[in-house]
Amino acid sequence: MTGAAHPLVGDIDVAVIGGGIVGSCLAGFLAEDGVGVALIDNGRIGGSNANAGSLHVQMQSRFMRLYPQNVPGMERQLPLYPKAVAFWQAMQARLGADFDLKMTGGLMVAESRDQLDFLEIKARRERELGLDVDILDRTALDRIAPYFGPAVVGAEICANEGKLNPLLANAAIRRWVIEKGVVLIEGESAGPVRREQQRFIVETGNGWIKAGRVVLAAASGSKALAAELGVAIPAEPEPLHMNITEAVAPLIGHLIQHADRMITLKQFGTGQIVIGGGWPAHLAGARRHPTVELASLVANATLAQHIVPRIASLRIIRTWAGINTSVDGKGVLGPIGRVPGLFAAIPGDAGYTLGPLSARLVADMMLGRQPNEDVSPFSPDRFEAA
């Protein structure tokens, strides 16, 4: 050990590294069961605190296109998605908070016959896996979403999709975490993590913390922490461009995606429209600050007004880079066999949607309970060199 014990906590049952949606929920769940938890977050903008609040259920066409090898993994995880959204609703109810959560359904639009055919095939597969999806032609689409431009010919609708305002959700969950007695350590980087006499030593900028168990809930940041303990977790950061406009009267109720192009659109309760869809951003400088690119801003925003022309007169007031975490189409959840006491809690694609449920599953495993889902496909041990 170098230096002194951390001033806030020297020795604790569990240290959760990563204070995003997964780490926060997990810390709260453990604390509810009387476990002493320290939640360490470096305070940098990244995943959950840069999230745009889509509650995804249907398979995202962008991931299918970019990572075709991950489609089996995505399909394996798909049944978890509607449950994850339901879990979000339950979480909102349990906390008695307002997340601005709206189950308005999601539309994945098509601009051509080919794209519609792709959606038909995708919908068939999703229905087999238990999703409530349907294909709408333009006339049917206009009845529920009368604002699309002439280019749109139809859409897949997924009833289980929705959206929430992550600013409200994160704040409410943070309050709950504090209330449950979790020790919050914010603005400090965690690591390296070492194992010493059946305990873990987590170094922070402000001193060391001893913990009986450690949870890696730092999304792609978990990779380096795991590597120091000889564990492979191939979680990669994917910085993505986001835009938000000034407020307008309610217009777009659904979560909008595209069958073949990188665009997502949704409107918050504030009236602001959030435009994303997976255009690239990057991590800049020594601080690895998520930074946007002009090319993404131009392409993303102009594509948005092509899909919904009347938003053209709106001004974009801010852009930012969110960070998605990509693994193999599936989450990485549960104990790490190689290092007893070390756990991973990384939901993978659509980490925010899957966050609270993933946290519940890992918490159950840590509390010695049988999780409600079959978690075997998500075992961190699948990356052990074959």
Place this chain on the structure above:
Amino acid sequence: MTGTITIDFEGTPVEARAGESLAAALTAHGVNVFRTTRCAAERGLFCGMGVCQDCLVEVDGKPNQRACMTKVDRPLTVRREAHARPLMPAGQGRPPVTIGDVEVRTPELLVIGAGPGGLSAAIAARKAGAEVLVVDERSQAGGQYFKQLSVGPEGISAPDAQHREGAALIETAVGLGIEITSGVTVWGAFEPNEYAATAEGRTLRLLPKAAIIATGAYERGWPVPGWTLPGVMTTGAAQTLWRTARRLPGETVLVAGNGPLNLQLAAELIEGGARVVAVVEAAERPSVTKVGALASMALASPALIRDGLRYHAVRRSGGAAMIYGSIVAGVEKTARGLSVRLLPASGSGEEIRFEVDALCLGYGFEPSNELLRALGCGHDFDPVRRQLVTRRDADGLTDVAGVYALGDCTGLGGARAALAEGVLVGLAAARALGHTTSAGLDAEARRARSHLARHRRFQQALWTLYAALAYSAALATPETLICRCEEVTFGQIEEALGEEMQLIGAVKRRTRVGMGRCQGRYCAPVLDALLAERFGRARDEFTGFAPRVPVKPVAIEDLARLG
């Protein structure tokens, strides 16, 4: 421009002077409510320079246009703006575009900002042989110091020496073959040296070999009860009304703040026919202990001292009281205007009230360093002047290759220093681009160096003279807005701090403070200072809000409109 143009404001004809800003025309006709907010609060002209986004109106059907930046050059149809109005159906939209479709300009040297520093740098670089493009957001070059008349000349008072000096500088620049493009809003800066701008509703991508950023400064906020009321505006906003359009902010005006610009404004408004009831200065009346500072100033710049004496004479002749050691503690709306409450600068003591049409607040400036920070240029916090100072070498080069910066955007130094600094930075940039400087230019540089030193001494003495307490949150009530845009109150901030939030980003996400159209320009410095004081830590370049593009809102249609 000359003549008048009739504009339609909410169905009523309003006679405007051709060339003036829409904000000037409306203010001249007694209109000071331009829009209503989410909370149904009224807002009007505040910053007068395109920063605060409070004077938004609908112009010819286009929502959310800044009245202060809209030039009356045709008969406009104008409506008050309201929060979150419905969008009208808009046909097909434009074809989506990619970065390759955007018009590119590749000047050898790009200067952003046509104020004293930018123009001076452009001139120096051009003399050394560089090909220079100057872009500026306002409708006319000159910046905040050399604001040029945009109306007349019939029926208005003639340009003064400050106007003429600016006009001469612009003329020199144009005469040397420098391209000055006005009405260009640079809203994005990307590493290594890429800029995005909007001009006449189209997007421009600027890819210079080198850039000089000279974006100046904007006025600090003064978050006291009532500071968002229509009729309360910055000293700079009022000065822009007068110096560009010969319009007055109201018939009866109170000017308050810290620093010499307030006195100048008071004199100008009195000469323009306004009744200025008082000039309220936060600093104490200069005493014998400040004689040293006065003497240094007189030595460094006798002309500026002469100006100061003249402004005082005009103030006295106009019957405006000079009240030292006092601050504005609150503003209330009354049947006939505004009731302004003054307190001693310590924040407690006997209060004085004034009834006025307009209150001008000039409590110092914040550097407009948004583009520099977006580029990743390093900054250090200066606790004495309470501002970020751009890290630069002796040539004005920042720590990002090819990016130079000068003038107030790098830390406040005033127009005179920026003029001198421009010569040095312009020549350095030209040399770095491979141009050689003649013996004549080298001599000019030596003169500029000595001017710069002199004006820095002047500034130092000036701020010794005008030393005043910083804004204190004790002036706010729980209902006082800290964030004008998102209408976030001090009470809400206190609540977030009560939840153990120490990082400004966390407070932002929790309360929405700084998430509005102005990008936190007014609330960020106040909040940063508040957090630093509360948690006993120093401010630095990372304790404020992270810089975000676009630094000024950009319309989606402007991104899609080509050529």
